[in-house]
Amino acid sequence: MKVLLLGATGYIGSAVSERLTGAGHEVVALLRAGREWPGGESRVGDISDPASLTAAVTDDIDVVIHAGAPAGEAEPGVVEALLAPLRGTGRAFVYTSGVWALGDTDGLADEDAPVSPPPIVASRPAAEALVLAAAGQNVRSVVIRPGIVYGRAAGIPAIFAGQAGRQGVARYVVTEAGADAPHWSTVHVDDLAALFALAVERAEPGALLHGVAEEGVSTKDFAEAVAKAAGADRVEPWPVAEAAQVLGEPFARALALDQRVSGARARGLLSWTPERPGLLDEVLTSYAPA
Structure with a gap:
């Protein structure tokens, strides 16, 4: 299939491109003007110019994947x-959302759980609704909500590992001083790319899937692994109010969400089988002292 990929040069998008190309699909990158793409054909489009996005979806495109950075309210x-x-054509659209759209979860959340997004992803539910509604308009539309993505020494966990290496302290964000450590639902970027490929090839119209390999990793356990790997002197909680001064309040508050999210639906419907090391093992391997 010929796949138009928004975000092809990004963290998730580059892994998705590799996986799709390896599976025999043709990837066409949708890039801002002036960006280079070594992977083959590219087209120019910009999220600030919706008409340019529409124009890029020509009749020869079988699948559109939006794996680019979210555009906020836009x-x-x-x-x-x-x-x-794509409407009325039977072609596919795969949209990258995220488990943060759920907010704090009460127990283990599946795809039927209510959404309660923090401000940083406030527009995600509306975007998801558009995608899912398109299934009734003859679009094979799919929403994937990844957990916190790690692997290839990048992603949010890498930010914390790098900070620990520089400052000698491994932190985990908590809502306030004395609060329990929250949990993150996580997925390795290569396992996530495999899920995207399966969705392109097999997912039914209107599918909503959680791209989660580990349902709930304690952020305190994560910080302890980071400290060991990076040679940090100590581990400590980081209240949101303090973290916000460094990371910005919207990002800090999202990192303090306490989530346990199930990825069972993707496993059951698409036979998705995450194979990469879990977050703690990945940290110990990727950030071990030289």
């Missing part, structure tokens, strides 16, 4: 621009 408009040429 995200539903970006989704609409990409969907418009």
Whole structure:
């Protein structure tokens, strides 16, 4: 299949591109003007110019994947621009959301759990709704909500590991001083790329899937692994109010979400089988002292 990929040069998108190309699909990168793409054909489009996105979805495109950075309040408009040429054609659209859309979870959350997004991803539910509604308009539309993505020494966990190496302290964000450590639902970027490939090839219209390999990793356990790997002197909680001064309040508050999220649906429907090391093992391997 010929796949138009928004975000092809990004963290998730580059892994997805590799996986799709390895499976025999043709990837066409949708890039901002002036960006280079070594992987073959590319087209120019910009989330600030919805018409450019629509124009890039030509008749030869079988699948559109939006794996680019979210556009904030403009995200539903970006989704609409990409969907418009697909309606009534039976072609596929795969949208990258995220488990943060759920907010704090009460126990183990599956795809039927209510959403309660923090401000940093406030537009995600509206964008998801557009995508899922397109299934009734003859679009093979799919929403994937990844957990916190790690691997290839990148992603959010790498930010914390790098900070620990520089400062000698491994931190985990908590809502306030004395609060329990929250949990993250996680997925290795290569396992996530495998899920995208399966979704492109097999997912039914209107599928909503959690890309989660580990349901709930304690962020305190994560910080302890980071400290060991990076040679940090200590581990300590980082209240949101303090973390916000470094990371910005929206990001800090999202990192303090306490989540346990199930990825069972993707496993059951698509036979997705995550194979990469878990987050703690990956940290110990990737950030071991030289």
